[in-house]
Amino acid sequence: MVSINRVLPVPKRAANTRPLVVRITHWVNAFAMICMILSGWRIYNASPLFPFIFPPWATLGGWLAGALAWHFAAMWLLVANGLVYVAYGFLSGYFRRTLLPLTRVQLWQDFSAALALRLEHRAGAYNAVQRLLYIAVLLLGATAVLSGLAIWKPVQFAPLTALLGGYDTARLVHFLAMAGIAGFIIIHLALVVLVPRTLLSMITGRPGHQHATEVRL
Numbered sequence: 001m002v003s004i005n006r007v008l009p010v011p012k013r014a015a016n017t018r019p020l021v022v023r024i025t026h027w028v029n030a031f032a033m034i035c036m037i038l039s040g041w042r043i044y045n046a047s048p049l050f051p052f053i054f055p056p057w058a059t060l061g062g063w064l065a066g067a068l069a070w071h072f073a074a075m076w077l078l079v080a081n082g083l084v085y086v087a088y089g090f091l092s093g094y095f096r097r098t099l100l101p102l103t104r105v106q107l108w109q110d111f112s113a114a115l116a117l118r119l120e121h122r123a124g125a126y127n128a129v130q131r132l133l134y135i136a137v138l139l140l141g142a143t144a145v146l147s148g149l150a151i152w153k154p155v156q157f158a159p160l161t162a163l164l165g166g167y168d169t170a171r172l173v174h175f176l177a178m179a180g181i182a183g184f185i186i187i188h189l190a191l192v193v194l195v196p197r198t199l200l201s202m203i204t205g206r207p208g209h210q211h212a213t214e215v216r217l
């Protein structure tokens, strides 16, 4: 017993289609991010920071040089695509419309509802927990890119490396940003499984149903 559909008033925003640029950049980002994480795990395995390595079958690149080639190729795609998404988000007002406002009261209400597994998922509008998670993953993505630059070119980007506390700390920051993003992806995919019609909406741009859904377990 995972979800029960219940007719709820459709917010005006539900009629809006999800912009094409958001859908394209989302899927390009998903591909680039997964390549970055899996090749990053192989690079980590060559010189682990902690007393564990990632299972080789879960990594990309085959060996260190292969993984580096994947990591740097996907890096250009991730950064170029991320810049398009962020520029569009700010300039078109998309971030303001979809990610704001985010108040503590809303967050508390939606977080409590999520814990009770009664969080409404309205077609076309993000709840406060989603808004917080999306803002957090954007910041984590920016942190991963900046700390990556700091450890890739510590001489050319010396002020950035110094700002992050030096090479070793920047490497730790890079790892922690990856761990945060990987945690986000696990929650994100679990939510897509719970409310699968959002997947269609992220592909076609249209809300999946003409009514909202309340998710209960």
Ligand code: HEM
Pocket (backbone or CB within 6 Å): 022, 026, 029, 030, 033, 034, 098, 124, 134, 137, 181, 184, 185, 188, 189, 192, 198, 199, 200, 201, 202
């Ligand atoms: C292949 C795996 C992925 C799938 C199946 C997926 C699916 C989805 C779906 C269905 C939505 C719409 C949610 C809704 O309408 O409630 C969404 C939105 C979003 N996803 Fe993903 N996603 C994936 C990977 C990622 C990755 C790797 C990231 C970032 C690290 C990410 C970040 C986001 C963000 C920020 C949004 C909000 C987009 C916006 O409206 O601007 N996703 N995703």
